[in-house]
Amino acid sequence: MTDYRIKGATGDWEVVIGLEVHAQVTSNAKLFSGAATAFGAEPNSQVSLIDAAMPGMLPVPNRECIRQAVRTGMAIDAAINKWSRFDRKNYFYADLPQGYQISQLYHPLVGEGSVEIEDGETVKTIGVERIHVEQDAGKLMHDQHPTRSYVDLNRSGVALMEIVSRPDMRSPSEAGAYLRKLRAILRYVGSCDGNMEEGSMRADVNVSVRKPGEEFGTRTETKNVNSVRFVMAAIEHEANRQVDVLESGGKIVQETRLFNPDTGTTRSMRSKEDAHDYRYFPDPDLLPLELDDAFLEECRASLPELPDAKRKRYEALGITPYNAEVLTAEVETARWFDTLLDEGAAPAAASNWVTGELFGALNRIGKDITESPVTPGQAAELLALVADGTLSGSLAKQVFEVMLETGDAPGKIVEERGLKQTSDTGAIEAVIADVLAKNPNQLEQYRGGKVALFGFFVGQTMKAMGGKANPQVVNDLLKKALG
Amino acid sequence: MTDLTDLGIREIRDGVRDGTFSAREVAESFNAAVSNARQLNAFLVETPDHALAAADAADAVRAAGETLKPLAGVPIGMKDLFCTKGVTSTAASHILEGFTPQYESAVSQRLWDAGAGMLGKLNMDQFAMGSSNETSAFGNVISPWRRNDGGNAPLAPGGSSGGSSAAVSARLCPGATGTDTGGSIRQPAAFTGISGIKPTYGRCSRWGTIAFASSLDQAGPMARDVRDCAIMLEAMSGFDPKDATSLDVPVPQWEQGLNASLAGKRVGIPREYRVDNMPEEIEALWQRGIEWVKDAGAEVVEVSLPHTKYALPAYYIIAPAEASSNLARYDGVRYGQRDLPEGANLQAMYAATRAAGFGEEVKRRILIGTYVLSAGFYDAYFTQASKVRTLIARDFENAWESCDVLLTPTAPSAAFGLGEKSDDPLAMYLNDVFTVPSSLAGLPAMSVPGGLDKHGLPLGLQFIGKALDEQGVLNAALAIEERAGFTARPQAWW
């Protein structure tokens, strides 16, 4: 592996990256109120008196949000703090009705954990410092009116997990791998839908540069970057910008920056520049959060098999590492494949078929695996028909096409269309005799030593059989007939 | 026929039930008293129709021969810190001028559910910050009491629940809600010769009550006597799932449990409450209180609460810190007043709105609170104060080893004149010296009238009880009430 380096005029620079990922917790209601969390509702239609910070309103936490954050912590092998508390982060902004965000600074719910990533050939462990639970802010719209910004509080108070990594990443691609892996874990756990377009997951990107081996440099934080590609682009741009600043004798200012996806550049964010003095203190409206063993036990028991474990299990079943990786990357694929195995499909053959035939077909018809017209049960049946010799590879392809169109079971298709492969030696021998009789020249050449013509006779025989002959039987009988 | 406004809560409740008079007659009498007393500036909003509607409902229930609710026919005053649906609620601050809640506070809802009606919203110190009612944005309340020196100097009704204390003592309502953060029920009760109890923190839901300092705020009743306080507190208390700090415990039948005998009880006298420069009259009243509880059968023991001295400074860190954050929501965006100077951006709008909307004392406390929480000072101020708070609570725990309830004066002086202390914030803060420690520990505490000073002004005695032992506090106060024979009342001059 070659280290990622920025080539500067003064030599090579190393990039140091830490990510704070805000993941929206999957829950029906908000963290501290009973308003709905659904995406895309009419402005301010999912706002309670609490979310609008009306005078005298009080927060009461949603158990499901706590549970999902705990399960997420467990999924990255993190320490779960049985005693945690909520703090207020105080600042003024139009998307923050209370004038403070209820968050966790001093005693977060989840402590140290880690995420294993693969970047090319290299496996690396990225430390996670903490996960805390906090409220999302509302949304401002600036393009609706010439002199006014519009405030929609539907997002205000939705539960977020802030997952804070250690500054352990050293390249844009490592950061990309970390984000993809984290997203997969969240989606396996079911604690976040990982939908980056809808803002369910977004990252604050902390970047600094240094000469290899030197102390950490001053970092900047690029806020709310909402795709893996943009995170990588933001790092690339920001690291290069910092190298330019430093090499031209400047200093890096610790500041908040914004990423512009259209230009791929970052710029300083004026509106949040002032006074980073958040005056955190324990929220006096909330008591300490104390979790008992039964709660933690339930959280642990409800965790599914996670991507790493699943991949190892697949490999142990004889599935290639490449296929195992592809099949576990998305939770829906893994779920579909697990059902296929449950239906009795042979793992290695099934993995090839899913990653080849099925993915190809889905791609072609523009559907994802949850919308597949073919069920795992039908696919298992198809694979079984191939395994027991009823269908040849090419017949299987034909049957699969019909399955995609009609949604019928393969057995039914084979019956109705007579696509069954034949192993009837008498019938095949008759056809072979005919083929040899019709191609005397080729027969003479073959017998004269041009053995490559064997394939020609196979093809002619299969063609004459309408593709339904068992290829193995054809091979054997041809060898015999050709002497 | 007696003037119905001379009657207390129990008398009205029983009279309506027995048909001695109708609830409508009661409501009309009090409505008239309210509108005749505007000079006192006790009410910010008058709601005669609300009182009449509740009265008519009570009369209808009685006419139908059905069981009346516990407060049926009783009209009360509502401190303007409680949000009331469809009735402006301002915390006596300009910043909330015109704010009409679309919801009812948990405590006021409980009172309406118990059959009470509302005479109006009561004036108070702005955002409950003050001890004299002079911080109200809508003019100070004038106490109905006057010194007997013929000077007619306007006096403070105490604060922050000064509209409540003035209204009850002037017979404008038989009872009123108050809130107490550091003494805001007890001190005004003492200043006006009425009773008031702050229950255990968590007894009364804080939902819908405009927050001052969340870890200290508690609602409670203010009324003419101990029994009326017990009746009203029963209606106001109870678990509320909407308030995470609400206590999920049953509400005792305090009225039924009243018992003025203190036989077998030990009353503690905290040594550290003998503060410097305490007026002799207060000292003498305290001594009389000791004699009265002995007479009621109690054993009197001296106890020590060694951290008493630090309660006020700890309070004046914790309360402003919480307030600075609680009041951040008043920003002119979603409700209340907005001040948008020509060309101002969002942050300038906030600063202008808050500068124009908040009064001086509110600003002072927000600044103190902001300062003590700011980077570099948090541990020295807020964390240290929170630790001292633990020690103060521990002092009380230790005291309960040797006594059941504590007896102290309520305030270090009788009512002072309006304007006498308003230039010296610190002197004003020192008024809370006896009430703040029990607030920091979340304990139930009550003020009951004990007598008059040489100017003919009321003085109060305070009982502090163990957590959840409101009954012990009410009983001790009843023992004093029965022996003090306090019948003085302000002569109507308004």
Next chain:
Amino acid sequence: MSVDTATVKKVASLARIAIDDAHAERLVPELNNILGWIEQLGEVDTSGVAPMTAVIPNTLRLRDDVVNADPLTGGGIRDAVLANAPQAEHGFFTVPKVIE
């Protein structure tokens, strides 16, 4: 610790309360008087003492994940939410345009 005019202005800015120089200067002795008095807390030996976290011993209750179970804490009440807004348009609160 004591404050000067610059500190008072900084704190007022953090608290979003506009004050002019004269006001800030007036506040300096007032706040220093209060802060000086508060500082006697430093005398108290609090080593080994935990800060108070719950006034009355009690732990945090959690709510079920149900939408609009109680109309007082649920959503779907846009009119009530906007009823007191100093300025609202098309279902939004509005503020002076923010440039991010």
